[in-house]
Amino acid sequence: MKMNFIKKYALAKMLRYASHQSDENIIKMIDIASKYFIKSEKVRWQAEKIRRIFVEHQPGAQLAKNTFSRISKQSLDCVIQNFFINAAVIGRQRQEQLRKELNIWLPWFFVISPTARCNLTCVGCYAGNYSKQEDLSFELADRIFNEAKDLGIYFVTVSGGEPFMWPHLLDIMEKHHDMFFQIYTNGTLITKDVANRLGKLGNAAPAISIEGFEKETDARRGEGTFKRIMEAMDNLRNAGVLFGFSATPTKLNIETLMSDEFIDLMIEKGCSIGWFFQYVPIGRKPDVSLMATPEQRFRLRRRSIEIRNTKPIFIGDFWNDGPYVGGCICGARQGGYFHINCHGDVEPCVFLQFSVDNIKDKKLIDIIQSPFFKAFQEAQPYRENNNLLTPCALIDNPQVLRDIVTKFNAKPSYNSSMDVITDPEIISFLDNYTKEYRKLVDPIWENELKLKYKTWKERWIHD
Numbered sequence: 001m002k003m004n005f006i007k008k009y010a011l012a013k014m015l016r017y018a019s020h021q022s023d024e025n026i027i028k029m030i031d032i033a034s035k036y037f038i039k040s041e042k043v044r045w046q047a048e049k050i051r052r053i054f055v056e057h058q059p060g061a062q063l064a065k066n067t068f069s070r071i072s073k074q075s076l077d078c079v080i081q082n083f084f085i086n087a088a089v090i091g092r093q094r095q096e097q098l099r100k101e102l103n104i105w106l107p108w109f110f111v112i113s114p115t116a117r118c119n120l121t122c123v124g125c126y127a128g129n130y131s132k133q134e135d136l137s138f139e140l141a142d143r144i145f146n147e148a149k150d151l152g153i154y155f156v157t158v159s160g161g162e163p164f165m166w167p168h169l170l171d172i173m174e175k176h177h178d179m180f181f182q183i184y185t186n187g188t189l190i191t192k193d194v195a196n197r198l199g200k201l202g203n204a205a206p207a208i209s210i211e212g213f214e215k216e217t218d219a220r221r222g223e224g225t226f227k228r229i230m231e232a233m234d235n236l237r238n239a240g241v242l243f244g245f246s247a248t249p250t251k252l253n254i255e256t257l258m259s260d261e262f263i264d265l266m267i268e269k270g271c272s273i274g275w276f277f278q279y280v281p282i283g284r285k286p287d288v289s290l291m292a293t294p295e296q297r298f299r300l301r302r303r304s305i306e307i308r309n310t311k312p313i314f315i316g317d318f319w320n321d322g323p324y325v326g327g328c329i330c331g332a333r334q335g336g337y338f339h340i341n342c343h344g345d346v347e348p349c350v351f352l353q354f355s356v357d358n359i360k361d362k363k364l365i366d367i368i369q370s371p372f373f374k375a376f377q378e379a380q381p382y383r384e385n386n387n388l389l390t391p392c393a394l395i396d397n398p399q400v401l402r403d404i405v406t407k408f409n410a411k412p413s414y415n416s417s418m419d420v421i422t423d424p425e426i427i428s429f430l431d432n433y434t435k436e437y438r439k440l441v442d443p444i445w446e447n448e449l450k451l452k453y454k455t456w457k458e459r460w461i462h463d
Contacts, residue, residue, distance in 0.1 A: 059311055059313075072202065074202030075241060078202035078203040079202075086180070087109075091108075091152035098151065107336045109153060109157060110332075110340065112156060112157070112159070114161075114342060115135045115165055115166040122186075136340075140344065140360065148364060157337075158183045159350060163185055169183075180203050181203060181204040182206075186221065186229075190232035195236050198239060206241065206244075208243065237270035244271045244272055244273030245273075245274045246275040246277065263313065273315075278300070280395055282419075288425065288426060294439075301317060304317040319396075322388040324453075326388070328376070331374075331380070332367075335459075341413055346359055351392075353417040354411060357372070372410060379400050380455070387450075389444065390434075394420060395434070396438075
């Protein structure tokens, strides 16, 4: 059942009011919202987690207040209307309706890379030197977003390449003003004018790629990049835009990224969100020597939790946070995602760069239900012990990826994509990495976490 206009208006009004209230009043408003506006049990469960943040006066409560006081009115309105109401409530209700009518499972969001072009040549990146003719067209992106909303998807992540090199980026966000966009960007093209337009649109949250301080960032991204990133963050903060950072922990920079000094700098610059995406051997000239060691990854997991519990910034650790999202989120599973690259190829994940379908030839709903994607869904959580600390089909369960790609004769998206399947050095490295990391986390899973966290199938199918 669709949320009627009066309820939708009342919920939006209440959320706007809550942005300036005490913890106690916010708790009361969450209780009212859960009772009168939220029908989905899954959304109620998430609302209860948010409620606990304010009850326990966790740093997340201060983060919310800092963010709401800093961003522009239009940005606040879009966070409330597009993200919390459209994506988290209305979209979920639409998906539950479709599940009952069509017996299908639907992802919560997807990543789209409308261009593979980039003005930087970062070490280990899968983007590169591509022509403008290889970009997705405005018309195709428009069609994709319309089909997504029909499926209850109102949250989209834009990647690349460098998204701001795609000439239609701001215009497509303006047309789809009811959606919310997260943009992974190197930040070098976010001028004051671009930041001001983002502030007026309100429905985008850039996540700027950074490798640490100036030394680490310029070493991977080129001289002068760090200073341009700092300027971009200043431009976004002054324009009232919600934004964060995105970092790639490697063996070389992971200690810097975990440091108080780095996290405090990001908070000082105005970041509300931070993402850790550990380096994996994909992209131009995959280099397994850059990958963080199993021990470093293990420490990063504990450090990410510590930062969330002590500092006013939300940290997402893509691989280590598997328990919180029910395991691997690839393959368009319920609550998960998929990736559309600049050629229209639809991949199970931005890091699993293989496809069997192209969005130019099929509708989104048909691709989401493809046997290729369902193979990943059926295999999840990949291991008999359901260890959600080892969720990935690339670095934690590489044989799963090899088997599925071989079975469906999936097409590699880039020349180097096959390396994780066929290169003896990479195969040997990943198999050994998997073995060593399991030694570290299997005892933690069995003794501390197994009874606490559910796989996505247990959450969505069996509950």
